[in-house]
Amino acid sequence: MVARMGWGIPEQGWRKGPWTPEEDKLLMEYVSLHGEGRWSSVSRYPGSSSSGKSCRLRWVNYLRPGLKRGQISPQEEGIIIELHALLGNKWSTIARYLPGRTDNEIKNYWRTHSKKKEKSSQKQGKREAQILKQEEEHQQHLQQQLEAVDMKMVNTIAHEKMHEAPEMMYPTVKDQCLPVMSQDVVSWADSVVEDYYRLWGGFWNVDDRP
DNA sequence: AACGGCTTCAACCGCTGCAGT
DNA sequence: GACTGCAGCGGTTGAAGCCGT
Known part of the structure; x- marks a missing residue:
């Protein structure tokens, strides 16, 4: 030589x-x-x-x-993907099912193929993470709004109730100590929530996010 | 036109398994 | 059974070409 x-x-x-x-x-x-x-x-x-x-x-x-040169056809690609899923990195074995293709060629193809796939999934992952973050931020914002609104609402309704029935706001000592046990308080809280949702429900459309 | 980043592919390296002694 | 040499395999590297800026 x-x-x-x-x-x-x-x-x-x-x-x-x-x-x-x-x-x-x-x-x-x-x-x-x-x-x-x-x-x-x-x-x-x-x-x-x-x-x-x-x-x-x-x-x-x-x-x-008998070696095939040039691009791997979509059919060959399909075979490679299937066989790789089945056999793993057994390039020489996979090459036996693809006449004219070498293990080296398939190995190289798979490397670039999986790289591309990895990149696109990374991009997808990043996008998903971004969406998730936006969603979390949105939920956090929503929660803050809710809390602010809650306080406002409670004060407003409490103020109204005080005028309607002052005795409800200054109950007995027993009532002061066990407000959550009181059916009145529970139903009152329910009505507050109901009012609140009537007022604010649908104000933020969660599906309307960017 | 020049440059830098990316992709492709040929070739090398190290390891493993097998056959012969 | 132990040793040795060889073939084959999979992983890795690096040069060349391509492409976008």
Whole structure:
């Protein structure tokens, strides 16, 4: 094999980096003569400067006849998604179901695919979090309004009741001590709430948020 | 036109499993 | 059974190309 010079750091006499057309030609020649496998002996082939591993990878991922190049079709994508859900990161197994595709190609595709998915879900998550925050803020605002209105309402109604029936506002000691036990107070509170909702209900449409 | 960020893809690295001795 | 060498696999890296500003 033509010495792979001029790129990377030579390791054990092998050089790293992209393959040249001459190297490809020599590797194809070797495989056509000796067949696939025995990759360690490829590296000992006259002129070889690549490790057996590297030769195997180059053959399997790039030079092997019948390889499909180019975009993964939607059908293939569907198969990949299904098989990945079934098998996990068994790229070589998945590749067997996709003639002409290599494990490396599928792995790379999945990586970019899942990255995209992750990004879009992150965006979606951010949006959801934003909506949730807005909702919380809205609820908090609503609560503050309610409290403010409650006080106002209680004062107003209490003032009215005091004029209507002063004895209701200054009950006996017993009544002062046990207001929540009193049926009158309970029904009065109910009526306050009812009044309140009649007044303010529908004022803020919760579904009308941004 | 230039620049920076992003995507794609070929190649490398380290690990595991298996077969031969 | 232990050791060794090899093939194969999955994870990771980095160069090149693309795209938006």
